[in-house]
Amino acid sequence: MRDPGEVAARWGYTGSRRHDLGSEAIMIEAPALTDAELRWLDAYWRAANYLSVGQIYLLDNPLLREPLTLAHIKPRLLGHWGTTPGLNFIQAHLNRVIKRDDLNAIFICGPGHGGPAVVANSYLEGSYTEIYPQITRDEDGLRRLFRQFSFPGGIPSHAAPETPGSIHEGGELGYALSHAFGAAFDNPELIVACVIGDGEAETGPLAGSWNGIKFLNPARDGVVLPILHLNGYKIASPTVLGRMADADVRSLFMGYGYEPFFVEGADPAPMHRQMAATLDAVIARIRAIQATARNGGSDVPRWPMIVLRSPKGWTGPKEVDGKKVEGFWRAHQVPLAGLAENPAHLAMLEEWMRSYRPEALFDAEGAPVTALMDHVPAGTRRMGANPHANGGLLRKPLHLPDFRAYAVAVREPGASQAEATRIMGAYLSDVMRLNASSRNFRLMGPDETASNRLDAVFDVTDRVWMEATIPEDVHLAPDGRVMEILSEHLCQGWLEGYLLTGRHGLMSCYEAFIHIVDSMVNQHAKWLKVSRNLAWRRSISSLNYLLTSHVWRQDHNGFSHQDPGFIDHVVNKKADIVRVYLPPDANTLLWVTDHCLATYDRINVIVAGKQPAPQWLDMDQAVKHCRAGIGIWDFASNDEGSEPDVVIAAAGDVPTLEAMAAVDILRRHLPRLKVRFINVVDLMALQSGDQHPHGLTERDFDGLFTADKPVIFAYHGYPHLIHRLTYKRRNHDNLHVHGYQEEGTTTTPFDMVVLNRLDRFHLAIDVIDRVPGLAATAAHLKQALRDKLVEHREYICRYGEDMPAIRDWNWPYETSAPSKHR
């Protein structure tokens, strides 16, 4: 890549600071585009448009070497023309500057339905055929290219994992720009050109994403070049931004911190000149900003963006059946339909396709003519072949410290207290330290890093902050590696973009707010699922969540923040992509964190509390327990290798504490009752081996949970998930799950926090009810436990905290003498 300062100087541009700009909308006039360049741009654009229309309509006759008949047309016309010519226009112009300046650029296609355009460009530049050799550069290849589009056994109608050069799936709108920022962070040489359609611009997540610019460091990060492509319409009506005056659009984006350049029109030749000149100016601005920042300047830059107003369905049919199509919403999908019923439409289609003059664009074999390749970049500079868009190619494993070094000393189970996430924070701070020079690890979260007690990372790094600071500010710096903005959407989008370009990260979030990104998780899971079937797509790092401040401990937030259903949501995804971990204490959390950071192509959900809590396992025990994912805790069991009378199981830190307290009650008062205690770290272990790779065999499951004994299961989330995971297991009819219940009587603020302390009594009562014969012999105990429930409830309503005996309860047994009190 050329020296940024040199490029900037060439364009006579020396710098850009916020507030330096006048009040008029910037529109660049009459550039020095050579006639040859103009001819190439127009030809390349026509070729891309031709290939796009062909994909939507044609089964055969790809070069129109014979008159078009119905036999050449697909039986079902599925695709979107409207956004496509604008996308082709943009890609043609990007190619010109990439080639000229040897730019390292990738393309993010926000408009969901731009599939034909992105595929057409990849085909023209040659990257498509390299990845899919059967799509040859000849007439037969064209036929296959056209046929496969939105056809059974073929490719999707939108940009997708199958699309070379894509890191962004079309479909649900709103995340293009956050993906773009994620890709640009820590990629100082990269330019991420990101097209945002005006439909997408109406979404909340996209509107919030413009703020990403406040977190982009020109010295360290790459560039996001937003291209707001306003064609004015969505499916059936105008768009908000499409109908805004330029002055308002300019005011809006100036407010967000950008310098918008406008390119507007419908006449191709002037539009080419305008776009080329604008792109030249924009690249010069970018180089100037980078040169300033990389020479030690500390101005907050005003980054350029482009507002491109071009007709929807540009160069397509102007009118169909007397109704406006080009430049209107009717161009959104397939402008000419019902070809079988309407021969005039068939003729119009042929006329439209021939208007691109395919005979001048493709040679006798059907390959693109040589002249078309003049300004197309080569090798990995082609946007369809840039390795940043296949991040696994560039991904380097994270340097991970030895997690054992952070272990909490656990002399006896329950003998020490720790805040699990604080221990994890110490580990993460060393992950930050070890990978500081690689610049490939970031921590994201909606302003909750310290609240979630991961603040040890601030010993090593800071929060990214480009804007003004005051003396009292702490841990804010332009080169911070912790990213906090109160937008789960933006955190998630940034992290996805960062991972998809080959880096690593973790997002921490309050459990109850993670539903905000349900839909984004869906899309990412689908990306991973499809990518696994594409040999050329290399593995990327897993998307790791730490969900803390979980639903059982919501002190400051009252009952507003409830719902453990994100686990249910992710478990709906394909089994080999999803992992859910519920480590019961700090040492298990360390193992799980270390494990997740080393995995790839997965979505790992870790649920762990941040409050002081008893620690159960020393590190050796934790490693064994986590590797198995599930296991009997001998120190908590008194069945001593024989068949127990009852199994008490727990998944989650608070449920484990309550279940252990229940075991204590039972062992203390019913010393002859044989109790087996099982703890589940890896929720997927409960499923059958044929449903999930981590699933226990039937034999192992029966060995743990017995064939016929009651199992009382304390779970963190909605109980039905445990039933769902186990309902084919032999002993399922004896499984009784205590979990989060919407039906609960807890409708007031932090009742959950204290009332969950009643679970120990509920669990013990359930054991008495379920173990045959116990109801009669333990009637007094059951009554006493019921009294405790009432007594405790009265107490907390009076004093606002747990009864001391409950608050201060701890596991009273020594390991060496399992049935003796310590």
Add this chain to the structure above:
Amino acid sequence: MRDPGEVAARWGYTGSRRHDLGSEAIMIEAPALTDAELRWLDAYWRAANYLSVGQIYLLDNPLLREPLTLAHIKPRLLGHWGTTPGLNFIQAHLNRVIKRDDLNAIFICGPGHGGPAVVANSYLEGSYTEIYPQITRDEDGLRRLFRQFSFPGGIPSHAAPETPGSIHEGGELGYALSHAFGAAFDNPELIVACVIGDGEAETGPLAGSWNGIKFLNPARDGVVLPILHLNGYKIASPTVLGRMADADVRSLFMGYGYEPFFVEGADPAPMHRQMAATLDAVIARIRAIQATARNGGSDVPRWPMIVLRSPKGWTGPKEVDGKKVEGFWRAHQVPLAGLAENPAHLAMLEEWMRSYRPEALFDAEGAPVTALMDHVPAGTRRMGANPHANGGLLRKPLHLPDFRAYAVAVREPGASQAEATRIMGAYLSDVMRLNASSRNFRLMGPDETASNRLDAVFDVTDRVWMEATIPEDVHLAPDGRVMEILSEHLCQGWLEGYLLTGRHGLMSCYEAFIHIVDSMVNQHAKWLKVSRNLAWRRSISSLNYLLTSHVWRQDHNGFSHQDPGFIDHVVNKKADIVRVYLPPDANTLLWVTDHCLATYDRINVIVAGKQPAPQWLDMDQAVKHCRAGIGIWDFASNDEGSEPDVVIAAAGDVPTLEAMAAVDILRRHLPRLKVRFINVVDLMALQSGDQHPHGLTERDFDGLFTADKPVIFAYHGYPHLIHRLTYKRRNHDNLHVHGYQEEGTTTTPFDMVVLNRLDRFHLAIDVIDRVPGLAATAAHLKQALRDKLVEHREYICRYGEDMPAIRDWNWPYETSAPSKHR
């Protein structure tokens, strides 16, 4: 309310058009606030602040009539001070203008943790004690008021259903402004003052909500007055908007279409003067806009908004332990903690509380002194008593046409085809017509009304559109009742606000995109759940969804749009709030729609396709079937009242079609096999009666599904939900569900559309496998069905559409002769 023109004239302001404004940030100086008004504002504000601090800290000694000791302090300090004084300041000033101008205003408290402020104001104005008589206006009442806050058995720490005057729950941020717009639509006299914290302003959904102004009609709708309250910090770091320069903030909101007025400072007296003058100017602007619009003007107005920059934790401790607190993020929660360990903190708390001079604010009994009530509005003008914030008080039932009038004629099952949602559209257009004068019904959707084939509504009304139009535009008008913006968040927020203020509506959405609002559904479900336990909260209309373009028919959208899991998500909510309907055809959809529109306090999810499909039930049959929610279709069964060999069940329109085709295969080839066909409209009928009010009794369930025969169930969504709903049923072990599988081999575009047509073969094969003895006798048929699977797959990959025999299949039996082909 006074005449808007008169009020405007009083302030010498005559109108406001877009682009009329200069480039300087507007800050109003030195108003004519009388000394008495200033004294009152300050006293009222001190009282509200005092009551807020009291709620966070005190168990006892509410008037500080004795020295503060630890015994008076809550054992756990849970709450948020930071945002509170600013909220109190705003409410004091709103009260002044409400009282003076007799305004009809409600207050939406965006900052999630502003509970203490909203409660304090309701208490001061008297509405709190009217609703909660035990919270008396004396010292004892104050003690209870303080104690209950964020205390077991008490009230949440945020604005919530329990809070008088609230229609918006704190907790998850992002939806305050969309709720405000929803409340203002069709409420021409209402002013919705909406405070947006600068944390919330970072969220995507809030950023997108500013566009609501483009859909607000000053002639017909009320006013939203956004008050962007920038105190500069979230939990532990500065906010993006908080650190932006005024010029950038102004540019941003000018771009969105607002005229921002700035109020900035920390010194109370000048701040009171500035805020009062600003509010006067803003009210004058609003009145002028309304006067212009209501006198026939058609300018697109530039609506005023207020940007209030005040210190976080204003008037609280300036420093604690040498660290900045007031005006910094450390003021976010409880500024003084660890009182037991740190006697100096206890003294600081006492000093802080006494700085408000409680002895001057409360009389000997502990009631607010008379002078405090001078400018407080009376009766329903009090923001805590405004009936718009308890919408059920104002709600009028919708006028519903006779749904039978829209029935599709169904001479014989399967004999006619219809697009179910198009029929529903005809019905909805008459709902629009019948309620046009009441102005209390709106249809929301992300630009999909026509795509979802509800376009008959455009015979009666238009899309709301305030901005510029061009001649080609269709169905856009300022007084339209269909609201389309490509933001599911905004549609959902608008609809919630509209319902919460006593109106009616329906949201249509592509099924796969509805996960975008998972988290909003959680919050609304919780609102409904809590409201049910509050006798003073009146019932509101149900939140109705039509999910169409469902996962089985995604022609244009390929495989990007997949996931039927929203049903799973809502079923996690409290049983008596949630309903899920899967009508199999148009007439059942009509019944379900009519039913849902008449219900209240529920979330109704209707899933129905838009594609042409066979119609099964005439209207009489549809009514009977839907009232039961589930039932045997005699015309499809040949068990003729005896015990069947197999039960085939279906829930959903596409599954019903496939299951019927499977029945046809079985009856044609295995005429002696006794098949019972069950259709499920109301998914909740599958649950036990003790789990859901719509649940079948065990006896009825066994009567339908038998005690021991195989049940092959074709379902629309993830199969495990059917298992979950039925796993306690007697015959559950024989239930085999065919549903949506993430594991499917369908990874290419519209494969789903055609491949689901293979379900009929899979279902029939499963019957052969499951019915004892059939595997041997029907081996040839099974082989033939397997061949069909291969044949069909080959065909669609070649031709891109279903085999004609499958595409054109229809139910071939006449009702009168169930076993004879038609």
